[in-house]
Amino acid sequence: SLQVLERSEHHAVLELRTGGFYAVRQADGSVVLEIPGMEEIPDPGLPALPVKRAFVDAVVGRGVRLGAVVPRDVVSFPDLVPALSGRPEMVQSGEGVVRARVRRAGGARSLDGGLFPVSAARLAGTAFQGELKKALLELWPLRWDSSAKRLELARRLVVRLEFAGNEEGESSRGALSRGRRVPSRLRLSGDRPLADLAVEQRGLYAVRFEDLFGPLHPRVSASELRLSRQGDAVAFHIEPAGSSFGRGSVLYFFTEGAALNPYGKEAVYELSLSRSGGPTMPLVSAHPSGDVLSSASSLERWEENKSFQPGLLEAPDLWLWDTLVAPVRKSYHFVVGSVGSASEASPLTVFLQGGSDQDGVDDHHVRVWVNGTAAGDVVWDGMTPKAFSASLAPGIVHEGDNLLEVESLGDAGATYSLVFLDRFELVHPRALSAAGGVFEASFPLSGSAEVSGLGLGSLLLDLTSPNTPQWLFGASTTQSGLAFRVETGRRYLALSAQNVLHPEVRSPIPSALRSRLNRAEYLVIGPDAFLPAAQPLLDLREGQGLVVKAASLEEVYQEFGHGEATPQAIRDFIAYAYHFWRGPLLRYVLLLGDASYDYKDFLHSGAPNPLPPLLVKTSYLWTASDPAYAAVNGDDLLPDLALGRLPASTMEEAHALVDKVVAFETSGLTLTEGPAVLVADNPDGGGDFESSAQRVAPLLAASHTVETIFLREQGSATRPAIASALDRGAALMSYLGHGGIAVWASENVFNNQDVALLAPQSRQPVLLTMDCLNGYFHFPFLNSLAEELLKAQGKGSIASFAPSGLSLHEPADLFHQALIREITSGAHPRLGDAVLAAQADFAQTGAFPELLSIYNLLGDPALRIR
Template structure:
């Protein structure tokens, strides 16, 4: 039996969600408005008793950082934990598409009609929350039971929990420093082929793949040049001159990328004006790489065959004269790593580092690393390196066991990230699977698994005909276990300058073997090599055409920039919007987000490219942009760890708000941060976003904007307010102050929907929907909220928003609560998104928050917004929202309020 600590909390906080069940006991924590900003708090808890036991069902709104739940049964004062381990919450179900929130069921065979129940919510970063007691109703026949999964039953998704391996140091190797950005601009300005690489290895791209992507394959292959990070890398080809034929190809060594926003390294193939680099034989020098600047191509030379077979034959002849060094290496250090990324820890404030981790160490967990080719008897020291992330506000302590033997422990500060290396004897390892067990030592402690990396001595023997290995320059090595004599060995010590290596092929103990001679040069740095069959190659993750662009040039000009995902650029309603704005005097430019990546991040998917581009455009363009419309959704999961799909079409900037370990701590979206060049929370460009994922959604939302006319909309205002309860802020009074800032005709026609004055929450909901559907120019809500609801009841949710039928009577919706603008969740639309995407009504725009803040700064901003919108002269939405933020000094309010709509739209 486990004792329960009743957690004191306030449900009536500005951003919290008050459960609808009346029997929940609540204790106040004091006057601190940030004391308990809640997000998940279970609502609509139902308990049904039957002759066979008791069924507990509960529903939550959208949850952030909800690890799961415990259920306690109270039998005559004895409180018993019902579930054997934590019931898995939202952080373990992030790939599940949602219409609104989550539902759970748990059946307790030991319960009776006299049992009472408590529901404990377990949250990353924060104190647990206890709800109850709940009493049961009698039900002879229970509904079909879908028992919720326990945390111990939720396995890491296969696509984000995998092993990687390579020679020692491969995972710590620093990314190559990109060349001068001007060189990348020259590459981006030329038509070319973009080749996406996700893992290190030898790649082949065929002529048919090039042609299918739109690349010109009629040039002389001598002038084919390949670049990555604006640096030229050498290639091999199936011919050395003339045009590529249908059976031809190029090959090269590619290197993957691992950043918080992408796993794809982009290589650019161009038809140059001079011969490109080719992979030399070890000891030969590259010719000097030329500038990537475009120029007329050289004349095409007659076709001269130089097949891989001929090249291989020449290499075999040279290998026969290669001499092995008498100083033969017996083994080398090798690494195998398991890294998991599927659990999103949204309240972790860790700057630019990613907030995704692996399994929760709430109960003991085991990770297995596979060791192949273990060099037994080696005198080298093996090492195990562990990375863990603290997820609770207490000192963390985790014991580490390797193959059931304790090797040490990690002890670290609350909410900190910790890495530690343990030295181990090779004799502690075994060929095949090696089990690493993690056992927490403190009750209530929560720790997240990040990675485990094992470094061990390995013999020179291949697995599956391939081996990447290291070798001192003065040593030779014989690698056994190949099934073919047609082999390729590359020196990849510099991955951007690989070289072919002469080897000696012989019959080995298990198939064929190669002997790699010493390099002949004395160096303290070991060489890194790759041995594999000559006809073994990888396929690129993506192949696409590079449309030339020159966004960096100062002769560009625009008042309104529209940066779009490529899928939406040819939509008729986008063309209509551009034409409409041009007729109003705007200079408009539509840009492909891929062009921004090409020029400002060497092709990598990252919001930093947008920041750097907008800064340059604002400071150097002939006409600097004043307005920016982002056409496409964004996501806190740009690498699709959650499996919900790729929705990071036009990225936003993820920022940290609140204080570490507090209820307001959150990583969230800030579009304004993309153009906030002086970091004061006010963008230098007025920004709006249409967070659409499909062409159909984009066309619908664009049509609302193009066809919007204030004359079609009744000039009334609907003012909705939550109940104050014990909270320090009076939402009704806030609304009354805002009503006084409306024009006289709108003041007299203002329609109030105050939850306190309604007969029930269901009546409040019906009143809000009805007034939306009647048509109004403005809807304002002040109160508590979450991503997909107003209040915890709720009195309005995103499903209600999608079902609105107000036609073309589209209002501006202004919301003074939390998270209604949290548009970056990959599996759920926020209310702001749903209002825009509603097919038969909704809104033309909304001004909503992606963060957790308190009313003081919100209300100051809201008052200024109303003054600007309803002043003597009509004003564009982007100007009004940008200037309104100057009225508050709350930096988090400034950075997290998002305009979901067109910044050049006028509502009157």
């Protein structure tokens, strides 16, 4: 047990007492060590030792430092060698159910000698939860002495924390540990926006003065203009006079296009009036001189994004082109134009990604072919990215259609190899002619380039530095095109005037979202089109005495997303309202809109993404985290306000979801009456779900009749028993067990197709699903089970609390107990208050904090529960 022995504004002394531990011997003689209430932090190849995590109240405005760490009453165990730690892994079992496990590593990493870890305590950082500042401490009562080959247990571990030094950016609120920290990402700009310039294609863009201003608008000095994307300055150039922008002027900028934006099909540039101004393109002379060059080369890229692989934690891109299960050979056609003749080789790079890993062996062996000629081989290990590079001999790549083949041989050592193709790129010799009016190339030598196919008024840029292109002048017009000076290794873009692109010019909509005179305790955020559907709910909440406000996402994106529809904009807006709006404090945030991980609609699924997900990296996969939207105080992931989502994918769904909540409350329903139903999967290595259900039953029994539905007892009667419990109308329902996106238990005892068959209910319960993935609400192909129950009209659930990621039973059990305790305590009038309190209670247990990020409230956080 962990106790605070001493505490002042300058320090705290804590003591962890550990009576003993469990050691389970493995086949290789090592032991897996377990201490109740402690967890392993996976780190493959290092000794696996239980860790006690603790959130300790810290002091606002002061730094936190770890002082003395003193192990006492130390006992040695010479014959126990700890098993090696491994990697968290997601395993798919039947019916789409996933399970979490740690796969033990085969090979040990070398240790320095002496005790591991060197210090029995570590300070893992500080965080705000609500307005409480906390330090996260990790304590190792058991350590491994690799020199003496023995395990040491400190029965008492005494740790001192010092609160000293100034911590910038934190402001105190009354008590030592209470305060605020504005997230560092909330930068404010004093620039005055003139226009948003939206682009899709890669290329050189032009905006005329007349596109932005009326005929009477005075000239603007170039030194007052700033062009930026997502807040970062982008160099521009004005013609004909570089220094001022007036009637007849054109402003040019270069962009990689929508590829820059992972969240949408366009990139948006902001042009603003700024006192400090922004960078302009350097002007460089390209007057032709030197030997006339005959060869050039072009870089071309091919990429298709056909499958989303959120489980690839080390992948630079989760969107991949193709899947190769060895042995297999697959082909990809690609077209190359304007191929020149040259004696140089063509560098080819194929970006691959490992998707499987077997221990102790290399997993992947891939051979690449171009037009039937082998380009080479690559062997690598594990679920890591690999760039295969080769030089193709002259003549292999030709004008027109070419063929890339990727062969995964499956002979690297692993019995199973899964490889993904991400993309490939090729540098090929390029003829000095502008096909279709555009020429982009670099040159093996410096000298004079004469490029044909470029008309009068053609433009020339040096793109070597992507954020600051150079504007080249002094090129001379030849009979067939343009002649200009080039330097070896630099990249040039020459294009005819008619190939210059034009952005969509948008005037900023007037917005008051940044006004500090705004107030809201209850804030609804959704697409403009959905907000009218929220009105009955806003009226209801206002009638209950809350200060309410609705904000449209379109406005949020403009004010906080630099014009782009990014999840970060939504998070920043909520943080801004929390920190800077006038009181009372923002407490409840309702997101109105469903989500999809397919932000750019790569899959053409037709699934809308009205309120995009904020993806976080967990131990097992990248997944949506609504609590991350609520993490507004501090630079941490701990949620600070009560946030929920009504995942409407259409207007009809928005109305139905809102009406369900309004109907529930206006008919006087709360959670104080009606039975509580506990559904448990059969006990297995994943957890003893029945015992967990039995542990919370007494908490519920004071206020509810408690019904249990155990799969082990009911077998095939489980499904009708669940349906009947819902049909009869429950106040609370929990499911404890294994799960998938749309299903409970590998035996499939309930799934989202069962929802339609439910009878209309007199009341709908709050549903707690303590399993895996039931709240994977950003899946574009179907509703997760928690959503399906919430979306059902007149039945299902009134709110669902469910994970979008992988849950582990022991910490989930603690979270569940905290939720039941807080919901039934009578202390919280609204569901979100109970969830916030349960999140704080759960954090205090020190168990797997990741669960705070993945358990999402699908429902109105201001739902009256008593």
